[in-house]
Amino acid sequence: SGNQPPVSPSSTLRRRQSLKHLLAMAAAAISGGHLVLSTPASTRRPQSLPLHPPSARPIAASSASAARHGVAAAAVSSPAAVPSTGKDAKQLPKDFLHINDFDKDTIMKILNRAIEVKAMIKSGDRSFQPFKGKSMAMIFAKPSMRTRVSFETGFFLLGGHAVYLGPDDIQMGKREETRDVARVLSGYNDIIMARVFAHQDILDLAKYAPVPVINGLTDYNHPCQIMADALTMLEHVGRIENTKVVYVGDGNNIVHSWLLLAAVIPFHFVCACPKGFEPDAKTVEIARSAGSKIEITNDPKEAVKGADVVYTDVWASMGQKEEAEYRKKVFQGFMVSLPLVLYCHLHQF
Known part of the structure; x- marks a missing residue:
């Protein structure tokens, strides 16, 4: 973040490790943010909190729609797996728009599968190609080096081809209606990823596109980034549940996605914000009602006491430069x- 001094190199995880971008529903990729991990507090009492998963929007029953959904699901299934189509098969949302669109079991399966695929690729094994012959349209109303490189590289490593569409290529709501963009891109591509300003734009894309739509960032939330950070927690802390995560900075779209993760997994x-x-x-209430302990404070020092993870983001995002x-x-x-x-x-225990 350009406005903030660097933290201790030994305490900071770099912005994104390359293979961490193989998550979410289409070789998911991530940008931005800093994640600082502290020593787990051994004295913290474990919690046992009930979770009520949100209702999922059912997938269309047509064979074409089922095939499209299989493209999204392939990233988290085993190489030999075939998507279940029986009447007892679990129905997942077509799109990846918010973390709490999925239940705890599904989110953990995605993360654990990402760990397996990451290890496979790092070992040199490139045999897992779930997106072979598939293409992904990437809409960038908000440009981003990390999001573009990570999504494009991740999709390529899993066998697919990504098409970059920058701010001058698509002007949704100006040059073309969002519904028309969704329909045209769906005719050529198997998946759409969009990094946009207004959250309504991603909702409209998902509404009108018959193919899966992935939220690469909106002004409201940034689910793929927090999924990658959750993966980092599993790798370095060993768990997500019953940890203390402290965010210091602006209560922005990053915070909203942390809260939506807390609505699925209790932590x-x-x-800590001005x-x-x-x-x-x-969004705060959604997380609290799910059973997670949520605090909003104006005191960063008090906030970080006993933290397992300390996190921050830029003070002024794109669109806030003035x-x-x-x-x-x-x-x-x-x-x-x-x-x-x-x-x-010093205040860890």
């Missing part, structure tokens, strides 16, 4: 600096 989430920059209250100078003043102290990391370690 303690704290957002007054007036809190996350969406309804506020950059103002935010730079307001967010002083809300950064993952070396003093805050040391304070976290």
Whole structure:
């Protein structure tokens, strides 16, 4: 993040490890954010909290739709697996728009399968090609180096071909209606990934596209990034459940996706932000009602006590550059600096 000093190299996981981009529903890929892991607190009491998975939108029954859904599901199934089509088969949403569109069991299966595929590719085994002969249209209303490279590389490593469509290639709602963009791209491609501004744009794409749609980022949430961070937690902390994750900074779309993950898997989430920059209250309530402990505070030092993970993001995102100078003043102290990391370690137990 350009507005914040670097944290201790020994404490920071780099922005994204290359093969971590093989998640979510289409060789999923991630951009941005910093994840800092601290020593797990052995004195934290485990929780046992009930979860109520959200209702999933059923998949269309036509054979064409089932085939399209199989493209999305292939990334998390075993190389020899064939999607079940029986009447007792579990119905998953067609699209990957919000983490809490899926239940805990499905999210954990995606993450565990990502670990397996990552190990397979790192070993040099490129035999798992679930997207061979498939193409993915990538809509970038918001440009991003990391999101483009990670999605495109991840899809290629799994056998597919990605088509980049930048801000000047598609102007949804201006040059063409979103529904027309969805229908045209679905005719040529097997999957659509979109990184857009308005959240309604991703909802409309999913509504009108018969092929799976992946949310690469909206102003409301960023599910693929948090899925990759959840994978990092599994690799370095060993678990997601019953951990304490502390976010320091703006209560933005990153925070909303952490909250939606907490609505599926119970953990303690704290957002430390300046007054007036809190996350969406309804999203906070979704996570709390699911059983996770959620705290919103204006004190970063108090927040990081006993944390397993400390996380931050840029102060001014794309589309907020006119506020950059103002935010730079307001967010002083809300950064993952070396003093805050040391304070976290000193108050770990």
